Amino acid sequence: MYHHHHRNSMEVVVRQYLVEADGRKLLLQDDDTARTFIDDLARNDDLHATGNEHPGDNQLYRGMRSDSYVTQLAEVLAGWKETSRHPLLELPDVPMVGVTEDKSSLLRVLGIPLEMVVHVDSVASMDSFITAIGGARGILTLLGVRCTVGSAVVCPPTRAQCLEAFNRRQSSDSKSSILTIGARQWTKHVQRSLNGWWGVNKGSEAAKNAVAECMIVQLLDSTVWKNIHGLPNGPVVFEIRQHEGYGARWSIQGGKDVHFRGFVEPYFENGHDVGWMH
Known part of the structure; x- marks a missing residue:
């Protein structure tokens, strides 16, 4: 640059x-x-x-x-x-x-x-x-x-930390399942999504892992909003969103303890998507 x-x-x-x-x-x-x-x-x-x-x-x-x-x-x-x-x-x-x-x-x-x-x-x-x-x-x-009400002055996790937390196996005990934490959250999110933005939940666990990782990389590449805030009675959370409001969250504790929490939808007001489209 x-x-x-x-x-x-x-x-x-x-x-x-x-x-x-x-x-x-x-x-x-x-x-x-x-x-x-x-x-x-x-x-x-x-x-x-x-x-x-x-x-x-x-x-x-x-x-x-x-x-x-x-x-x-x-x-x-x-x-x-x-x-x-x-x-x-x-x-x-x-x-x-x-x-x-x-x-x-x-x-x-x-x-x-x-x-x-x-x-x-x-x-x-x-x-x-x-x-x-x-x-x-x-x-x-x-x-x-960004700084919002409830923001914490904490350095965000790196891109590599976000991806590593996303790609950890959901079940470290299971020998048969290879589903990642990120893919598990993605399958749950697809079921709740009404407009198909998140894709379709189908295929093997490996296929779901691949689609979910593509989704998180897309969000990491297109984020225009980054914030670190404390959830009520909860951990400090790093949140990213792209211009329409779709995004993802990680919890962070200390510099090294990063966990993927899930995907997020655009904010809604009275059931309608407001304020994101330009």
């Missing part, structure tokens, strides 16, 4: 900053929370992930990329510097019926002057920049993660 040497030099600064960062700098409650956030930002287990490294024809906030969030953040900042255009102007505007979006972080980051980004070339200037955008929450906003 942008010249590699700009991104690479920016990535060096980002990584140096994160080595020295703590809860105070990231405006997180404690150093343990900050360390988990930083470790997850730098996680790079996606080198062999299914799908493109830059899905969505190089559109900044479409699709889940298969490189680390540190690399993505560096690319966002390098592009901002190079083009003089605020990256969040590329964030797709997809109003969510039934979801209250908290735009305070978005507005805060949109208010950052270009001069501040242009001068980010050291740990000290990066520190000033991260403080100005609101610490870890501002980093998530620059990565395209």
Whole structure:
């Protein structure tokens, strides 16, 4: 998307900053929370992930990329510097019926002057920049993660983690069944779907696994909405949705414990699909 040497030099600064960062700098409650956030930002287990490294024809906030969030953040900042255009102007505007979006972080980051980004070339200037955008929450906003009522300041799982959780076997005890957790959730969802968007449940377990994986890869490639929020009395959940509102959810605990929870339909209001079609 942008010249590699700009991104690479920016990535060096980002990584140096994160080595020295703590809860105070990231405006997180404690150093343990900050360390988990930083470790997850730098996680790079996606080198062999299914799908493109830059899905969505190089559109900044479409699709889940298969490189680390540190690399993505560096690319966002390098592009901002190079083009003089605020990256969040590329964030797709997809109003969510039934979801209250908290735009305070978005507005805060949109208010950052270009001069501040242009001068980010050291740990000290990066520190000033991260403080100005609101610490870890501002980093998530620059990565395209939405903020809603109930959002948690947690780094999302990587694309590889999402796929690995999806493709785990439903029954680790059974020798005969190879059905994945994702395929099991897909078969349940197909039965509830009225319009056929999710496809048809037929064929062997291997065939169902393949169709379900195609479906999740399609969603990962086309997502325009990413959010991390706490469910009432439940875990922290990472949710993705494409432009019509179809999507998927994973629960996350700590950086490494990721579980696929299921697919989601567009939000409905009074039984009608509202607010998604453009």
